[in-house]
Amino acid sequence: MKANILLNVAVVSQKNGRRHGLVKSLVVVNHVVQYLVISTGGLFSKAQIFKPENIIDVNYKRLIIASEKDIIKIEGKKVKTYLEEAFPLMDYPVVDKNGEAFGHIVNATIEDGSFIISEYEISRSFFDDIDHGFAIIPAAELDYRDQVLHYQKEMFDLRFEKQGTGIANKLLGAK
Template identity: 80%
Template sequence: MKANILLNVVVISQNNGRRHGLVKSLVVVDHVVKYLVINPGGILSKAQFFKPENIVDVNYKRMVIGNEKDIIKVNGKKVKAYLEEAFPLMDYQVVDINGEAFGHVVNATIEDDTFAITEYEISRSFFDDIDHGFAIIPAADLVYKDQVLYYEKEMFDIGFKNQGTGIANKLLGVK
């Protein structure tokens, strides 16, 4: 499944039908989605997140979890204990082997059973996305350290999807 279908959907408990808020972020550790962060709304609300194993059903509008007890609610000081080795998936910066920042994560492919990320979709720039489309990088080629995703090659070694490239090519036939 694609990561973007897990974002901005309402979280509902299956046991009582209660709505908990929208999923606002996916927290990743070692290329595995560990938590989904809920934005419950309200200024004084506690941080809320849950493990992806608790998802019963998901579509583009809603996500059903088994029980509201599956949601972890903690105050701001305790959040770091849960998320210390983690990074938020979307819009995360990607740097090549030479230390050059060249893009950010816009989506990822997640295995249904293990919630492991197999590949990341990287946007290098608006115009490059129009010309060539997003770059697809296997998760094995990216290393997370010092709060940055490092690509183990140079930025020009990135491959593209085989299904065609870029919006300009798909819509206008531009080559």
């Protein structure tokens, strides 16, 4: 499944039908989705997270978990202990082996059941996205260090054979 399916959907308990808020972020550690973060909308509310294993069903409108007991409510001070060595998935910066920033994550492919990320979709620039579409990088070629994803090659070594064509190609038939 694509990661964007899990974002901005209402979290609902199957047991009582209670709506808990919207999923605002996916927390990733070692290319595995560890937690989904719920935005409750309250100014003084505690952070609410839950593990992806608790998902019973998901579509573009709602995500169903078994019970509200699956939600972990944590104070702001303790968030860091839960999310050590983790990064939020979307819009995260990517640098090449020389430390040059060249893009950010716009989506990822997540394996059903294990929640392992097999590949990331990287936006390099607006014009590059129009011409070629997003670059697709296997998760094995990215390392998380110093709060940045590091691509093990140079930014110009991106392969375009797996990605969809850009907007110009799709709409205008330009090559």
